[in-house]
Amino acid sequence: MNNTNTNIEFYINHIDLTKNLSKKTLKAYRYDLYNFTNHIIDYETNNKALIIYIDYLKNSLKLKDSSIARKIISIKVFYKFLIENELVRNINFQTNFKIKKEKRLPKTLSINEVKQLLIALENTESISATNFTNYISHRNEIVLELLIGTGMRIEELSKLKISDINYADHTILINGKGKKQRLIYISSPKTWLKLKTWTKYRKSIKASNEYLFLNRYNEQLSIYAIEDIFSKYRDLAKINPKATPHYLRHTFATQLLINGADIRSVQEILGHSSIAVTEIYTEVSNTRKRQVLNKFNYINKL
Numbered sequence: 001m002n003n004t005n006t007n008i009e010f011y012i013n014h015i016d017l018t019k020n021l022s023k024k025t026l027k028a029y030r031y032d033l034y035n036f037t038n039h040i041i042d043y044e045t046n047n048k049a050l051i052i053y054i055d056y057l058k059n060s061l062k063l064k065d066s067s068i069a070r071k072i073i074s075i076k077v078f079y080k081f082l083i084e085n086e087l088v089r090n091i092n093f094q095t096n097f098k099i100k101k102e103k104r105l106p107k108t109l110s111i112n113e114v115k116q117l118l119i120a121l122e123n124t125e126s127i128s129a130t131n132f133t134n135y136i137s138h139r140n141e142i143v144l145e146l147l148i149g150t151g152m153r154i155e156e157l158s159k160l161k162i163s164d165i166n167y168a169d170h171t172i173l174i175n176g177k178g179k180k181q182r183l184i185y186i187s188s189p190k191t192w193l194k195l196k197t198w199t200k201y202r203k204s205i206k207a208s209n210e211y212l213f214l215n216r217y218n219e220q221l222s223i224y225a226i227e228d229i230f231s232k233y234r235d236l237a238k239i240n241p242k243a244t245p246h247y248l249r250h251t252f253a254t255q256l257l258i259n260g261a262d263i264r265s266v267q268e269i270l271g272h273s274s275i276a277v278t279e280i281y282t283e284v285s286n287t288r289k290r291q292v293l294n295k296f297n298y299i300n301k302l
Contacts, residue, residue, distance in 0.1 A: 004037050005034075005037075007082060007087055007088075008030065008033045008034060008037070008078070010087075011033070011078055011081050011082075012026055012029060012030050012033075014081070015029070020178050020179050020180070021178055021179070022177060022178055022179055025177075025178065028070075028074070029074050029078075032070075032071045032074040032075065033074060033075065033078055035071075036053055036071070036075050039052075039053050039056060040052075040053065050072070050075070054068060054072070057071065066104075105280065105283060105284050105287070106250035106253070106254065106280060106281060106284055107243075107247055107250060108247055108250045108251040108254050108284065109239065109240065109243060109247050109248070109251045111255075113237070113239040113240060113243075114148060114248075114251065116237040116238065116239050117144065117148070117233055117234065117237045117239060118145075118148075119237065120233045120236040120237035121140065121141045121144060121145075121233055122141075123236075124137050124140070124141075124233070124236070132216075135201070136216075138194075138197070138198060138201070139198065139213060139214075139221075140229050140232075140233070141194065142191070142194045142195055142198045143157065143213060143221070143226060143229055144229065144230065144233060144248075145188075145190075145191045145194060146172075146191070146195070147226075147230075147245055147248045147249070148248050148251075148252065149186065149187070149188050149191050149252070150172070150184045150186070150252070150269075151248070151249045151252030151253055151256075151269060151270055152174055152184060152249070152271075153176070153177075153246075153249065153271075154223045154226045154227065154245050154246075155223055156174045156175065156176055156271075157213070157226060158211075158213070158220060158221055158222060158223050158226060159175055159211075159220075160172065160174075160211065160212040160213065161210040161211055161212055162199060162202060162203065162210050162211075162212055163210060164212070165195070165199060165212075166183075167196070169183075169185070170185060170186050170187075170192055171183045171184060171185050171186070172184050172186065174271065176271040177271065177273075178273065180271060180273070182268065182269075182271050184269065198212075199212070202214075205218060206218075207219075226245060227244070227245055230243075230244070230245040230248075249270070250281070250284070253266055253270055253278070253281045254281050254284045254285050254288070256269070257281055257282055257284075257285040258285045258288060258289070263275060263278055263279065263282060266278055266281065
């Protein structure tokens with residue numbers, strides 16, 4: 001292993017031991033750093049090398065600004081670590097180098113589209129014929145209702161275990177990004193009843209794991225399976241064909257703000273590490289409010 005790779009592995013090991021980061025995040029950091037160092041000539045790099053690399057990401061790989069910004073942050077923090085630990089010398093690298101990101105508003109579903117999605121779920125349940133199809137139908141229904149009613153990520157839903165449910169408080173323990181945990185309250189009585197019914201059925205299944213949602217082989221329901229479930233009912237409901245499960249999280253957050261929730265509470269419910277991430281939803285909710293007022297405010301016609 002050359003000196004460059006040694007320093008990268010030393011850094012990754014350091015943040016693994018000192019920061020509360022997931023294996024997925026560590027893997028992304030490692031990939032970003034190796035990708036960068038493989039594209040520069042001189043390891044004792046400078047801003048020119050960084051600009052060339054950004055051009056490669058933007059014009060050759062066609063990455064989004066948000067993806068490029070994440071990679072640049074990984075590189076900046078790595079070089080700051082190298083400088084502080086005197087692992088590189090004579091470096092001309094500005095760790096305050098920034099890339100301007102294109103600001104994109106979160107994509108959401110309308111209330112009517114969410115209703116259509118729920119109707120599609122109920123219709124499928126009513127026509128289920130066999131025990132197996134009935135089982136799948138009930139599982140899919142509570143999977144999507146939890147996404148709609150809690151705003152959790154599909155990765156978080158995939159990792160749910162039976163023991164994460166607190167029946168006394170109507171809450172679910174969610175293991176979020178960066179190994180951070182949070183409690184989500186199930187506020188809908190219908191959703192809570194369906195969840196209780198499902199957990200009783202789930203406990204009767206002789207599976208070798210404790211995951212709440214299983215596939216047909218009694219293994220953990222993957223994020224890809226959850227995406228397929230959403231796509232199936234999205235198409236049955238004939239709503240936005242480009243919608244993904246993450247639209248449900250965006251819709252959940254936006255509707256909370258539209259209906260008067262304070263931004264700090266929304267941040268905690270969503271599991272955002274920074275309130276700056278949550279603030280993007282205030283722009284969406286304000287856009288909707290402007291649309292409603294422009295269309296329906298009676299004074300417009302006076």
